[in-house]
Amino acid sequence: MSVQHERLIELCNELRLGGIAAQYPALAQSAAEKRTSFTDFLEELLVAERESRRARAREMFARVAGFPAIKTLDQYDFGFATGAPRKQIMELASLAFVERAENVVFLGPSGVGKTHLAIALGYLATQKGYKTRFFSAADLVLMLESRAAPRPLSRGHASCGQCLQAVDRRRDRISAAEPRAS
Numbered sequence: 001m002s003v004q005h006e007r008l009i010e011l012c013n014e015l016r017l018g019g020i021a022a023q024y025p026a027l028a029q030s031a032a033e034k035r036t037s038f039t040d041f042l043e044e045l046l047v048a049e050r051e052s053r054r055a056r057a058r059e060m061f062a063r064v065a066g067f068p069a070i071k072t073l074d075q076y077d078f079g080f081a082t083g084a085p086r087k088q089i090m091e092l093a094s095l096a097f098v099e100r101a102e103n104v105v106f107l108g109p110s111g112v113g114k115t116h117l118a119i120a121l122g123y124l125a126t127q128k129g130y131k132t133r134f135f136s137a138a139d140l141v142l143m144l145e146s147r148a149a150p151r152p153l154s155r156g157h158a159s160c161g162q163c164l165q166a167v168d169r170r171r172d173r174i175s176a177a178e179p180r181a182s
Contacts, residue, residue: 019052020045054129061126066134071119081113089117095125 005025012021027048031041062070073093078086084106097104104121106114122132135143 017049019049022052023048057129058127061129061131062123065122065126065132067119067123068134069119070123071116072123073117073120076113076116076120083108083112084117092117092121093124095121095128095130098125098130 005028008024009021012018012024024045027041027044030036031044036044073089076084076089078084078089092104106117108114119134122134125132
């Protein structure tokens with residue numbers, strides 16, 4: 001790596017452009033080989049930075065959500081849980097109900113996958129850019145009871161006009177998602 005490349009990487013790191021720093025050497029080599037215009041090369045660098053930031057945001061949203069484990073709809077056994085029609089669950093996966101400010105509540109006997117579905121939808125929401133938070137029902141009740149005056153649950157829920165909630169009475173779990181900030 002040349003001294004100039006090292007300086008560029010150092011500047012990217014100082015300016016918190018980690019995606020560009022990581023992709024610059026490969027993209028620069030490719031641009032030189034293809035004789036890409038400077039504008040196209042710059043666009044590729046900026047797209048790399050944007051995608052890097054989006055990936056980090058998705059990872060952070062999933063980490064902050066507080067899921068006890070990561071579950072996906074692909075892992076859900078629709079053959080076992082006949083009370084959860086695949087078509088209806090796949091419609092929920094569009095997350096349109098969050099945009100419409102509608103609630104979803106999963107009810108049923110133990111062991112049919114209510115928590116799995118709540119986590120899967122919450123995780124999907126994080127991957128689509130929604131800030132999501134997973135609470136146990138017991139913790140949520142304690143939080144609400146500890147507040148003398150009506151206040152938002154947390155800083156992140158202060159402006160939440162749209163929420164996703166799923167309740168599993170056996171495990172006392174609630175998953176809540178709020179829409180992306182515009």
